[in-house]
Amino acid sequence: xxxxxxxxxxxxxxxxxxxxxxxxxxxxxxxxxxxxxxxxxxxxxxxxxxxxxxxxxxxxxxxxxxxxxxxxxxxxxxxxxxxxxxxxxxxxxxxxxxxxxxxxxxxxxxxxxxxxxxxxxxxxxxxxxxxxxxxxxxxxxxxxxxxxxxxxxxxxxxxxxxxxxxxxxxxxxxxxxxxxxxxxxxxxxxxxxxxxxxxxxxxxxxxxxxxxxxxxxxxxxxxxxxxxxxxxxxxxxxxxxxxxxxxxxxxxxxxxxxxxxxxxxxxxxxxxxxxxxx
DNA sequence: CTGGGGAAGGGGCCC
DNA sequence: TGGGCCCCTTCCCCA
Numbered sequence: 001x002x003x004x005x006x007x008x009x010x011x012x013x014x015x016x017x018x019x020x021x022x023x024x025x026x027x028x029x030x031x032x033x034x035x036x037x038x039x040x041x042x043x044x045x046x047x048x049x050x051x052x053x054x055x056x057x058x059x060x061x062x063x064x065x066x067x068x069x070x071x072x073x074x075x076x077x078x079x080x081x082x083x084x085x086x087x088x089x090x091x092x093x094x095x096x097x098x099x100x101x102x103x104x105x106x107x108x109x110x111x112x113x114x115x116x117x118x119x120x121x122x123x124x125x126x127x128x129x130x131x132x133x134x135x136x137x138x139x140x141x142x143x144x145x146x147x148x149x150x151x152x153x154x155x156x157x158x159x160x161x162x163x164x165x166x167x168x169x170x171x172x173x174x175x176x177x178x179x180x181x182x183x184x185x186x187x188x189x190x191x192x193x194x195x196x197x198x199x200x201x202x203x204x205x206x207x208x209x210x211x212x213x214x215x216x217x218x219x220x221x222x223x224x225x226x227x228x229x230x231x232x233x234x235x236x237x238x239x240x241x242x243x244x245x246x247x248x249x250x251x252x253x254x255x256x257x258x259x260x261x262x263x264x265x266x267x268x269x270x271x272x273x274x275x276x277x278x
Numbered sequence: 279c280t281g282g283g284g285a286a287g288g289g290g291c292c293c
Numbered sequence: 294t295g296g297g298c299c300c301c302t303t304c305c306c307c308a
Contacts, residue, residue, distance in 0.1 A: 182294070183289075190288070208297060209286065216285070230283090236300070237284060244282065264303065265281070280308100287303075293296090 170177050171184060173191040178184040193203035193208040199217050204210045213236055215221070221231035223238040227245045232238040242260035251266040252259045260266040 178289095185294085186289075205287075209288095211297095212286075223303085232284085234285070236286095236302085237300095239300085241283075262279075263301085268280090282306100282308090284306085285304085287301105289299105289301090291297105291299080293298105 122232050171187055171191070173188065176187060178187060189205040193205055195204040196202070197204070197210060197213055197217075199214070202213060204213060215233040221233045223233070223235050224231040225238060225245075227240055227242070230241060232241060240262060246261070251261070251263045253266060253269055255270075258269065259271060
């Protein structure tokens with residue numbers, strides 16, 4: 001059973017310091033220790049039951065040879081806290097069989113989420129959530145279901161929540177949802193319209209849209225038709241134009257077999273009642 | 279009404 | 294992670 005340390009902290013928008021996870025940190029970059037802060041240790045087979053422990057603290061656990069030191073740290077000029085766990089015994093997660101923790105482990109609380117997102121389900125610290133309040137359970141940071149044991153949370157994550165919870169990123173301006181943060185950010189630009197034309201003030205979501213718009217001012221038409229003398233400012237419009245040179249129209253009505261150069265024309269044709277079944 | 283041009287929106291992919 | 298590009302689509306206007 002894992003040990004869990006939940007830290008009372010202020011949530012910030014700062015980026016987690018991921019680098020700290022990958023490197024051995026042998027020097028505490030701390031500027032202060034807040035003794036009133038508490039950390040939480042969950043129930044485990046070999047540690048005492050759930051306890052709120054003021055830090056810094058040096059603790060001895062029954063049946064364990066050695067002491068464990070806990071202290072809370074605030075990196076300089078940051079409002080987040082990290083928890084330092086120092087011990088002189090090989091701490092091992094008895095269930096997952098993970099490697100013993102090093103002689104000193106520093107756990108920036110925001111990085112708990114990072115561990116989770118890396119899919120490292122064997123890490124005994126998974127599921128810990130810096131929510132700004134002291135937790136009394138292993139809590140899923142997606143759906144906030146609480147479990148008394150880590151294995152309960154791990155099973156929940158694997159069987160129930162993994163798909164449901166990671167599926168969507170919601171837009172704060174509308175009700176659209178996306179499967180990735182990048183796609184969401186792209187969509188948000190359609191609300192914020194950061195690309196503004198200096199000539200007319202019209203705003204666009206993306207630079208290349210603005211570029212295409214500027215061509216309407218300059219008259220530039222870089223896309224030429226190989227079959228006639230026409231040129232177009234937009235490649236898609238050239239493509240639509242090329243259909244006019246084709247003997248075979250690309251889009252065909254399933255009912256009357258009439259063909260159209262554009263799907264929009266076919267759609268309009270079908271909407272007018274040619275295909276009552278469709 | 280139809281066909282075509284112009285302009286623009288938006289998701290996905292690649293670098 | 295952001296920018297550029299591709300592709301598809303839609304809407305509007307006009308002949």
